[in-house]
Amino acid sequence: MEKTALHAKIGLFILLIILLVSCSAIKRVPDGRQLLVKSTILVDSMAPKDPRVPTLPILQPNQRLLTIPLRLHIYNLARPNRDSMYLKWMQEHPEGLKRRNAILSEKQTIGLGQSLVDFNNWLKRTGETPTLIEETAIEKSKERLKAFYWSQGWFNTEVDHNITDSKRAKRAGIEYYVTRHQPYKIDSLRTQITTPVIDSLYQLVKAGSILKKEEQYFTPNINTERDRLNSYFRNHGAFHMEKENIRFEGDTVNTGHKATITLIIKDREIKEGDSSFTVPYKIHKISEVNIIPDYQNVSGSKEADTLKYEDYNIFRYGKRKYRKSTLTDAIFFHKGDVYRDIDRDRTYKRITELQSFSYPTIKYVEDPRDSTGTDLIANVLLTSKKKFEFTYGVETTHSNIQAIGVGLNTSLLIRNLFRGSELLDISFRGNIGASTNAATRNSRFFDLQELGADARLSFPRLFLPFDVNHLIPKYMSPSSNLSVGYFSQINIGLDKQSLNSALTYNWRQTPTKSTRLDLINAQYVRNLDPGNFFNVYRSSYGSVNDLANDLNINDPTYVNTSGNLTVPDGTNAFITDAIAGNLGANDEQREIIRNIRERRNRLSQNNLIISSSYSWTRNNREGIYDDEFSRFNMRIEAAGNVLSGVSSLAGINKNDANTRRVFGVEYSQYVKTEIDYVKHWQLFNKHVFAIRAFGGIAIPYGNSNNIPFIRSFFAGGPNDNRAWQAYELGPGKTGGLNDFNEANMKLAFNAEYRFPISGAFKGAVFADVGNIYNVLDSEDDPDAIFDSIRDLEYLALGTGIGLRYDFGFFVLRFDMGFKTYNPALEENRRWLKEFKISRSVLNVGINYPF
Known part of the structure; x- marks a missing residue:
């Protein structure tokens, strides 16, 4: 049935393609005009190396999908004047209209006509009008090519063109011939600075x-130099300097392809009414700094409560909401300082980060007490946000676990809690759902429950008992977060309860470099229903049940009337007795059962993790629309060392497993490190090539011989290797034997080529390489262990295609991955044996995977 449906879809798609292709591409090309089918540019008789050059001509051939101008064909399906044609038909065919009205009402007839018009307009919007060759556009394209090379020093560039007729009717191409001649180089740099x-x-x-002598003239360098000088002047007191007042002029007359560059900075121009005059620039300094924390209360208020603190003046028009130091610590300029743009920008940024004020304003006015006109009064005007902010949301959910669920999320934000611009965020989330219990097969309405509560207290400074301002100054935007949370699940999985808390410090050394330090991160996870393990991890149950069937187990102590092991009593008894040698299992079977028992014990055990971590990130991305950037992140985490020292000093003895327990739980001890690198290149016209490389390893030691499940690595899924489902890939060449496969080492490499299709629709082709492995832990399956460089041959390769729709603020993503190289198969069957639609994986995601 599924194959029939698939064949029907494929047939429909092929029929659509045939319909579009059969529509002539020149259907809407008027007589005497030509459709542009090819645009070629030759620069000094060679193809241009710069990918921007082909995008410069105004006339571009219609977009093609697999050599087919799909959008042009869609446009050609539309009627030029569908609305007027329908009205004309109604007027010229009254009998036909009468017959139609006998079937449809007059209102329905008009609605049908409007539907046809709307569909016709949709075809026009979705399609693309034919690109017709016209001389005016060609001349503008030639001017753009000349301007492009002129900006790079080829001042004598010539551009010619030729229209090449196609063998097919009403079609032609354009060839542009760019001759750059000898480029101009900078000979000398002169100045004309009046002030x-x-x-x-x-x-x-x-x-x-x-700008360097003997280097080729390059307009972007001119602009960069202008920005550099403007920034330097404004950061050294030139308050009235504007970038437009800094000009560069080049003299190339009779210079032998040399350019003499002159830097021109005239005096400041002041306009008063219809007249203007010039005055020399001055170096300004700040004579007073006034802070008004509740500027919205100024109008109609009584005289301000004025307070001098250090070298600041604080004017209050209401009660004192903020401590003095809270206000002044956000200001980066002082009385007597020379004016600097960087101080103003840092102040704006820091005030915004406090999240206590809306739209901060900094105004500089000349001090009327200063006769020289160099002193400025800085007024910092602040408007407080509301102290309390409450939000809530209701949502319904559906998954393979719950048939229906209803959730409530609430959040209460309290600002300026201790008058230091602190933020307390208290959130609650709850969900109740209905499902069928896998163990009892009894259906209960709203038997699933999830409850969670979190509280986070944020400080706009480092919450430490000692001063570190000399190491991490305030311009690095230091902050601290103290959080605590609780989460509970009932009738979901093993019914977990978790309690977590953390103390985290963040600061940003530069606009591109940031650091996060988790001084302490504690998490306690308790499984309330470990006996439900074999109902949740069905692959493990299937393995042990198959072994019971192989051993012909029919004792009611172990199996039900259907001959399957019961959960949990039958499975637990079978595992215990089989390992003890009471059920006739051979050595290989007992080893398999021991592995299953170890996995059950590990995944159902309670976890106590107390760790510290350090993370450093370099990210030069300038915004969500920046398509050329790189990001590097390095993180290292160490867990269990504090508990190890405390438990040792407290004299806690080791148990039979050679581990110590704290609060009745074996605490985890390990070291973990991760490295993640992402790079994007914008090739041309929104075509982007992106790569990602990730490596991570977690080594248990001391009190642990494996890594907790919640700290392990997994492979597969929409943001990893997209030819496998999440948790399906690995470890090694084992082939994903379990429901949730994880390990303590991971390698992942991704590459993706992204390109526009039509409007908000984007496309992609990708290749994902990676796998997870076990190393230096309790795993003894050689197929899962990485013990030599040769095990890199078990890196899986998935390739595929993607379709995305860009909503502007997020991207909806569909990726289809194909198993190109599957290390779990026999050695001679690993390549391309599963490269088929029936074995593909469709991933749906939000935003790009990396």
């Missing part, structure tokens, strides 16, 4: 100029 103080500042930084 002496600006000239003095320039002399201090001219050695660092971007």
Whole structure:
């Protein structure tokens, strides 16, 4: 049945393609005009190396999908004037209209006509109008090509073109011939700076100029140098300097392809009414700093409560909501400082990070007490946000675990809790759902429950008993987060309860480099129903049940009337007796059963993890629309060392398994490290090539011989190797024997080529390489263990295609992955044996995977 449906879909798709292709591409091309089918550019008789060059001509051939101008064909399906045609038909065919009205009402007839018009307009919007060759657009394209190479120093560039007729009717191509000639190089750099103080500042930084003698003229370098000088002047007191006042002029007349560059900075121009005059620039300093924390209360208020603190003036028009230091610590300029843009920008940023104020404003006015006109009064105007903010949301859910679920999420945000701009965020989430219990087969309405509560207290500083401002100054935006949370599940999996808490520090060294330090991260996980293990992990149950059938176990102590092991009593008794040698199992079978028991014990045991971690990130992405950037993250975590020392000093003895327990739980002890690198290249016209490389390993030691499930690695899924489902891949070449496969080492490498299709629709082709392995832990299956470089041959390869729709603020993603190289198969069957639609995996995700 599934194959029939699949064949029907494929047949429908092929029929659609045939219909579109059969529609002539020149259907909407008027007589005497030509459709542009090819655009070629030759630069000095060679294809251009710069990928931007082909995008410069205004005329571009219609977009193609697999050599087919799909959007053009869609456009051609539309009627040019569907609305007027329908009205004309109604007027010219009254009998036909009468017959239609006998079947449909007049209103329905009009609605049908409007539906046809709407569909016709949709075809026009979705399609693409034919690109027709026209001389005006060709000349503009030639000017753009000349301007592009002129900006790179080829001032004598010539551009010619030729229209090449196609063998097919009404079709033609355009060839552009770019001759650049000899480029111009910078001969010397002169200055015309009218204001002496600006000239003095320039002399201090001219050695660092971007413009170098004998280098080819390059307009982006001119712009970079202008930005550099403007930033330097404004960060050294030139408050009224504007980038537009910094100009560069080049003299290329009779210079032998040399360009003499002149830097021109005239005096400041002041306009008063219809007249204007110039004055020299001045170096400004700050004479007063006024902070008004409740600026919205100024109008109609009584005289302000004025307070001097350090070198700041604080004006309050209401009760004192904030401590003095809270306000002044966010200000990066002081009385007597020379004006600097960087101080103003850092102040804006820091005030915004406090999350206590809306739309901060900093105004600089000339001090009327200063006769020289160099003193500025800085007024910091702040408007407080509401102290309390309450949000809530209701949602319904459906999954393979619950048939229906209803959830409630609430959050209470309290600002400025201790008058230091602290934030307390208290959230609650709850969900009740209905399902069928896998063990009893009894259906109960709303038998599933999930409850959770979290509280997070944030400080806009490092919450430490000692001062570290000399190491981490306030311009690095230091912050601290103290959090505690509780989560509970009933009738879901093993019915977990978890309690977690953390103390985290964050700071940002530069706009691209940031650090996170988890001084302490504690998590306690308790499984309330470990006896439900074999109902949750069905692969493990299937393995042990098959062994019981192989051993012809029919004793009611172990099996039910159907001959299957009961859960949990039958499975537990069978495992115990089989390992003890009471049921006739051979050595190989007992080893399999021992492995299953070990996995059950590990996944159903309670966990106590107290760790510390350090994470460093470098990310030069400038926004969500930046398509060329790199991101590097390194993280290291160590767990159990504090508990190991405390338990040893407390004299806690080791048990038979050579481990210690704290609060009745064997605490975890391990070291874990991860490295993640992402790089994006924008090739041309929204075409992006992206790669990712990830490596991680967690080594247990001391009180542990394996890594807790919640700290392990897994492979597969929409953000990993997309040819396998999440937790399905690995470890090694084992082939994903369990329901949830995990290990303590992971390697992953991804590459993806992204391209536009039509409007908000984007496409992608990708390749994902990776796997998980066990190393230096309790695993003894050689197929799962990484013990030599040769085990890299078990890295799985998945390839595929993707379709995405960009909503602007997020991307809806569909990726289809194919198992190209599956290390779990026999050695001679690993390549391409599962490269088929029936074995593919469809992933749905939000935003890009990396």
